[in-house]
Amino acid sequence: MVSEEVSKLLERHEGKQGELISILEEIQAKYSYLPQEYLREVAVQTGRSLTDVYGVATFYKAFSLQPRGKHLVSVCLGTACHVRGGPAIAEEMEKQLGIKAGQTTPDKEFTLETVNCLGACAIGPVVVVDGHYFSNVRTGQVREILEKSRRGLDVVEVDTDERIFPVEVSCARCNHSLMDAEHIIDGHPSVRVTVSFGQKHGWVCISSLWGSYNVISKYEIPFDTIVNIFCPHCHAELIGGALCGDCGAPMVPMIVRGGGVVQLCSRRGCKGHILDLDGTTFD
């Protein structure tokens, strides 16, 4: 099991500079820490000694040998955050979570760590939870931040979030609008296209909100499947030749009304979408 997984990773990174770190990073991303058996397997398969692998794994702060909580809370104690009250925030976090910095709560919800600079000194003191930045944090906000994190920070409130706005698109070939007022997703008309994967062929409606990844489709599309997208009007395949920067799957281009291009990754579940309102990267 472990050995198959590691050999798959090795295949992807073999021979590249820094392959060891890339492999460890992927394991860390998947399990949120580096399990002992994986480190042993990596050592065997890369032909390195376990000592070397262990040395690398303990050298970098990004790697953890202990299981981490579901949410990683980083409190910045860099110079700027320090003088603006970072230590008080860290102390309050420790008090609220009942753990010391570097530890994980017994219910495996939170891991608290202090970092020395996040490079966001202007908005300090900074707290980062699961990649979400909280700026100018006061001790009074600590409870709120933790509660928000417990609910999940990736949940987007469509109505209030400024990062979300609707995009109207049309087919890149026949220029026919792809908007579908019959299927409402997130309170806006959706983008309706034809989708084909495996033996299945049917429609899919994609939320027209930039930043929302909600879709409804005739057939349930399994995660990680790469699909072919067609225009429901001219039946041409929507394909531009560009590849997703995140996962390498082909991108699906659509013309944005008012100018520009939006490219969606054709892999289900991948969020590697590009919105380009100047149209400068469209080939």
Next chain:
Amino acid sequence: MVTLTINGLQVTVEEGTTLLEAAKFLNFPIPTLCHVDGLSPYGACRLCIVEIGEGLRSRLVTSCTYPVEEGLVVRTTSNRVNRARRMVIELLLGTCPQSKVIQDLASKYNVHQQRFRQEYDDCILCGLCVRMCAEQMMAKAIGFRGRGETRSIGTPFDIKSDVCRFCGGCIYICPACQLRCTYNQPERAVCGGCANISAPCLEKSKFDDMMCYMDPCVACEIRKD
């Protein structure tokens, strides 16, 4: 061949020789802790510093890692070198005040005062044992872990390594921790040298394939109270 000047004496040595070797050839004493013939140079202890160059452009380099250069002017015991070397000794002494090797060095170089808080560590991170294990014993059972303040030497996961053969080479070569013995914790042992002589707490059969460096083993002199 490369010709250079060491303490005013001209010497011609082969290319690729280090300054330390060249100075040894001329019998100029340079103290070292982390350098042992047969192991790759490491430059960790900084004791072997020498001054190269002249005037304002002179600088201190570690002679064990610096290869000879044509026309190089080297001073092994200038005032600047002595000052820096004594500071290094004082710092080492602060880390491992109980090490006989470091105490001897301190007395030899007239370091009589200790201005730093004493740490009573048993390791100066010179990496000798790591190189011994990897280069001479071909085992790579121990290595550096962590970094900065928390850097340490040991086996992965702090458990007995599968590749350790209890040769005791790491303890034999250590300048700081000659007596760091783990014989009463066999599951963490990195040496096991004491098993050569009937140690009361170990089953000797476990160590059949042992090749011990320590003859006689010093570990048996420690008694667990």
